[in-house]
Amino acid sequence: MKTPILAALAALTMGAAEAQDSYTVALDGTFAPHAMPSLSGGVEGFNVDLAAIIGERLGAEMEIVATQFSGILPGLAAGTYDFVVAPTTITEERAESVLFSEGYLNTDFQFVLAADAEEVDALEGFAGKTIAVNKGSVYDSWARELAPEIGWTVESYGTNSDAVQAVVSGRAFANVAGNTVSAWAAKQNPAIKLGYLHSTGLVWGMPFRKGDEALRARVEAVIECLKTDGTMVALSEKWFGVTPAEGSAAVTPRPGWGEPGFAGHAEDDHAPGCAG
The missing domain is CATH 3.40.190.10 (Periplasmic binding protein-like II)
Structure with a gap:
């Protein structure tokens, strides 16, 4: 039906x-x-x-x-x-x-820290810290591009799991990856926690x-x-073990059909919801 x-x-x-x-x-x-x-x-x-x-x-x-x-x-x-x-x-x-x-x-970038690590509320707070990343990933290139500006040291690992383990073992202060991947890692491992979220707008x-x-x-x-x-x-x-924030894509219907601002979006005045 x-x-x-x-x-x-x-x-x-x-x-x-x-x-x-x-x-x-x-x-x-x-x-x-x-x-x-x-x-x-x-x-x-x-x-x-x-x-x-x-x-x-x-x-x-x-x-x-x-x-x-x-x-x-x-x-x-x-x-x-x-x-x-x-x-x-x-x-x-x-x-x-x-x-x-x-x-x-x-789809944002999120840092993972050791469970007992100090909180960081801005990128500048990672100055002087070692950041572990998955080698060759978008997070690897992004972190390296920002290294001169932020003053962090970037270490690359073969997998993101290895990069997370570097945080657990104390070889790195934080790992940065996609927000959902980071949330999954923190949900599975009590030795780490979610840290600063860097919004990409994507x-x-x-x-x-x-x-x-x-x-x-x-x-x-x-x-x-x-x-x-x-x-x-x-x-x-x-x-993910995360409740979506108010206004995030997971809970906010967009006007029309498709994503506004991109090719293929069609204007429409339908009312989002489950009632027909």
Whole structure:
């Protein structure tokens, strides 16, 4: 049975292809805690749960394909996937080639400190400290670019887990990584805690093929419902151990369809929510 929110989209999808009974969606199955191998087989994580709930709300089966991120957007373009549920940063360049949903999570940089470490409330507070990063990551290059300005020392490790361990062992004062990855690490390890959050202003959205505006609207309407009915909060607390801040992408529906300010955004006066 279709949910009320789908009924509210009838006018938008009039003349478009009927909603499908099943969708094939893709994510990176090695990006914890968004998607990672489960002990029972398959994958689990925030985005796995999110995709399953979207399928339930749409009344459709969701075939979730775990693959390497590098092949996901080309696979979308080739028609292998109906849409992408992997965390994908909305950028101007990407928005020119794919159709994004509105953002559903902020993607910021967050520091992890030893549980008993002094609090730091600004980047300048890390002056003279050693910062551990995952070698070759965006956090590695960002920290090194800022080193002359901040006055910190950057040490790179083969994995982010190794960088976190450097904090635990005292070889580094802090580790910096993505906010959800840092939250997951702190949730799993009582020896560390979340520290300063550096906002990038960027968000993660779900990519669709250009021309699939009707499908995007159906999925985005569900995402907006999940933002307003508490589901996104529950998923964030389950997987990240963090309650989304007021005004964050996880709890704030955006006007129209897509992310405002980027190519593909469509103005619309629909009222976000779950009632139709």
